[in-house]
Amino acid sequence: MTGPLNHLKVLDFSTLLPGPYATMMLADMGADVLRVEAPDRLDLTRVMPPHDGGVSTAHTYLNRGKRSVGLNLKAPGSVERIKALVADYDIVVEQFRPGVMDRLGLGYEALKAVNPKLIYCAITGYGQTGPYRDRAGHDINYLALAGVSSHSGRQDAGPPPLGIQVADVAGGSHHAVMGILAAVVHRQQTGEGQFIDISMTDAAFALNAMAGAASLAGGAEQRPEGGLLNGGSFYDYYRTGDDRWISVGSLEPQFCARLCEVIGQPELKSLGLSQDPAHQQQLKSALREAFSGRSLAEWEQIFADQDACVEPVLTISEAAEHPQLKARGMVIDVARPEGGVQRQLGHPIKFSATPCQSRFIGRTLGADNPSVWPSEADDSGAG
Template sequence: MSRTAVPNANSTAAEGKGAPVSRATGPLGGLRVVEMAGLAPGPFAAMMLADMGATVLRVDRPDPAPRAMAQRFYFTDRNRRSIAVDLKSTGGVALVKRLVAGADALIEGFRPGVMERLGLGPEPCLALNPKLVYGRMTGWGQEGPMAMAPGHDINYIALSGALEAIGEADGPPVVPLNLVGDFGGGGMYLAFGMACALIEAARSGKGQVVDAAMVDGAASLMTYFFGHRAGGAWPGRGRSVTGGGSPFYAVYETRDGKYISIGSAEPKFYAELLRQMGLENAGLPDRADTANWPAIRAQLADVFRTRTRDEWCAQLETSETCFAPVLSMEEAAAHPHNRARGTFVEVDGMVQPAPAPRFSRTPAALPAAGVEPGIDLHAALAGWGLERTEIDGLAAAGVVS
């Protein structure tokens, strides 16, 4: 299945009218999700569900905190409508409960106890809707000695063992982008957990709470490496084949100051790499001996610096060497392979990653741009069964804005 980048895929959102009421396209078409607005991992999980066709309604605050960019640039807020609700009012809590009663799932990312204090914890919500999948996104989890402590991605991956394993052998741990905790170990695991619970609820008729903690998810991502440690095959930070130690699984600078990646881990790919570089008869030392790795790396680096990145691409990109250029975000969107697959799409003139993964029979629709908090009041609530006069009454009472 292929896609191509389509400009202005959602002109409706660009005009300020919000996202579609229903996104029936995709494998999750027909599911209804209430999202309590939050940061990073929660919105990412909601984006994943919405990308796959779920109708997600974001419940924002009436006075959201200032953000670093305009709303349209928060791509993880795509594909859903927004209402602004005063959760400190009894009417606001009652409105969310009404939405929950007609939903399949709820996402919240507050500290433990906040939803309970609002009267919207799992117990009252599941009493209203026994099939509800109640997704909770936190850093440390719902219990444990650090459950109430503040934290960020760097702290969660530090406690999981992931951060200590990333970096150069003789240097400190290197802080990666917040992919490991927030998005990989957080939002992705919440979305996966909710999908699992939704399948089970369809069978049993009973909902449940999904406790997704970033420290748990980051630890789960480390399963492969914990296995190596248990088997005595973990050499330490910066010393493993895929962790920066080996010369045949590394990044090299080219003549024009750009970079390429080499993943010639298997002997056959490494042999072809040397042949392509003209080093098959250069007498390089045995790569099986890790003591030889620095010398091999130095020789490969010297050769790679003799050509530009594009010249190496022309020679190696489709070779049996496991090669790819190191691209910027702009370059990645323009690369012929990504363009052929539609890996990136254009929405309202802005390039962003397309929904993933792909489905042969129920493909995801093109994304719809994110909307300003509260902009969809009438259209959104009408889509959840409220009459216009009722919505007007809630607005007049200050419950919604």
């Protein structure tokens, strides 16, 4: 393993998306991740379609580079097995509701007694405290409660169900990784482990950034299509003549001028630079008409050599073939256990000295039981 985290060992009890995405990032960066799963309660991502070679693509991606053991945590002897592992591990990641691991005898205090240097990260929808700590939720609920949905989408259509899970990934996964790595640095300086409480709702609330800063400082509440960056200006998407879409982000004066020149209407520049909402709407109407006159491919060719912040809206398969993403290594081949490779999304962080490595796709449940517990019988709850 060549990544910058190749000295860390992670015990992963998480399921679905937020925790597995976080531990996948750690595995890509070199950490030795061992995933512990219930053999009688399959993680949904193992079975959800689509499948490739009979295996869910969600599972093979989110769990790449991780070893897998099957263990019923409620079975006799399971707590002792986990505690024996924890003595040699640096990090625990779990995604149960608050109190579940405590009731199993595997909460932070119980594991800290075994390994005082342990870093324990719990990812939940609403956090370990507060009136919603035990409440069920999903990405769409966290975004709604965090205020993100209130200023997303269109005035006449309401907030959209997004194509990616922002609270789960940008909120839960990425903040979990940041918290874990910060705790690793702290431990290197002090020798102390600690508990990390990640709430996906907290993280989504923090993502409000500029709109949130303005609102909390007494400014106007941002509404859909009411701000510079959420559809209230000409910074927007436009339908092309072949029912595709193109993005326009030409906010700065030089980019706005170039945009207007390229579409053959340089006189529109003054509208783009105006803060008057009526002028912004005039420009948006002119851009809608202009972009509807040609196909996306034609506009791509027209703007190919123009520094105007105008780019096509691509599908994922189109993006995978884009020369920029290909040059960045964002589509990679990951080894299958039976031979061959599977194409997957690459790791987005590029290290000069310790490059990331995606070693193999997600493994079958319990594939590593024999190597982790070679002397223990299979009937002890491993499944």
